[in-house]
Amino acid sequence: MAEDGTLRGMRVLVTGGTGSIGRAMCRAFAREGADLAFTWNRREAEAGALAAELQGRGVRALHGRVGATDGPAIQAFCERVETELGALDALVNNLGGTQVLPFALIDEPDWDETLALNLKSMFLFSKAVVRGMIRRKAGVILNLGSLAGRRMLEVPVHYATAKAGVTGFTISLAKELARYGIRVLELTPGLIQGGIGDNVSERQLAEYNRYCALGRPGTAEEVAELAAFLISPRAGYMNAVSVQLDGGL
Numbered sequence: 001m002a003e004d005g006t007l008r009g010m011r012v013l014v015t016g017g018t019g020s021i022g023r024a025m026c027r028a029f030a031r032e033g034a035d036l037a038f039t040w041n042r043r044e045a046e047a048g049a050l051a052a053e054l055q056g057r058g059v060r061a062l063h064g065r066v067g068a069t070d071g072p073a074i075q076a077f078c079e080r081v082e083t084e085l086g087a088l089d090a091l092v093n094n095l096g097g098t099q100v101l102p103f104a105l106i107d108e109p110d111w112d113e114t115l116a117l118n119l120k121s122m123f124l125f126s127k128a129v130v131r132g133m134i135r136r137k138a139g140v141i142l143n144l145g146s147l148a149g150r151r152m153l154e155v156p157v158h159y160a161t162a163k164a165g166v167t168g169f170t171i172s173l174a175k176e177l178a179r180y181g182i183r184v185l186e187l188t189p190g191l192i193q194g195g196i197g198d199n200v201s202e203r204q205l206a207e208y209n210r211y212c213a214l215g216r217p218g219t220a221e222e223v224a225e226l227a228a229f230l231i232s233p234r235a236g237y238m239n240a241v242s243v244q245l246d247g248g249l
């Protein structure tokens with residue numbers, strides 16, 4: 001790992017690298033010199049273009065289509081990453097999403113799907129990399145939460161429930177893994193432009209801007225800068241916390 005505190009020489013796996021925030025994180029981590037692996041679901045062409053862009057910046061980048069809740073595929077991808085890239089220093093559990101539905105229209109399959117997409121994926125990816133981190137007595141797991149899981153906001157209830165679960169997952173895992181020197185953190189964005197942030201209506205955006213001290217949504221690049229810091233050695237004493245990035249609410 002680099003003595004200057006950057007990500008140079010680190011190997012980082014980002015889930016959902018083709019998404020708005022995932023893409024920005026891959027770019028920020030590559031700028032700091034990390035080799036990258038990332039997953040995607042539907043956007044194959046974007047994945048190829050992103051990998052080529054990252055490689056053009058002089059870092060290694062590999063990617064794969066991996067279903068969020070496909071345990072065997074997740075295991076196989078993580079093994080491939082460690083064989084081709086080397087031992088992972090950090091996992092960023094970023095993939096996620098939601099349907100936009102009022103509570104009365106959420107059916108049982110919607111509930112199961114949304115909790116699995118946002119939470120089970122986090123369990124499966126973390127489990128696939130944690131044994132190596134335990135053996136090496138080093139590593140960072142950064143989980144993407146959401147203000148939706150913390151504040152009374154107009155958001156789908158199944159999504160808010162899943163994101164509240166990210167906090168419990170983070171603090172309990174942090175407690176268990178601390179003895180191995182592994183840090184586990186949550187990054188909790190408010191409304192971010194692009195990606196699932198585009199689901200909000202004009203009225204919801206205006207309301208957010210009214211209550212946000214900075215009067216605007218954040219950008220994927222602002223999330224990525226914080227993520228780069230949190231997984232870096234510069235944040236070596238940060239553990240088991242949720243860092244909120246919301247412009248002041």
Ligand SMILES: NC(=O)c1ccc[n+]([C@@H]2O[C@H](COP(=O)([O-])OP(=O)(O)OC[C@H]3O[C@@H](n4cnc5c(N)ncnc54)[C@H](OP(=O)(O)O)[C@@H]3O)[C@@H](O)[C@H]2O)c1
Nearest residue numbers: 016018019020021040041042043068095096192195196197
């Ligand atoms: N944007 C916001 O306002 C905001 C605010 C708070 C928290 N967050 C959190 O930040 C994270 C990223 O959000 P985003 O706005 O960047 O979302 P996004 O642009 O929609 O990206 C979602 C990513 O997850 C992948 N994905 C979706 N469904 C999947 C599945 N079934 N299997 C495997 N991969 C799947 C997508 O792959 P493909 O693109 O290849 O299909 C994509 O890479 C999420 O955890 C979200 O909850 C976002």
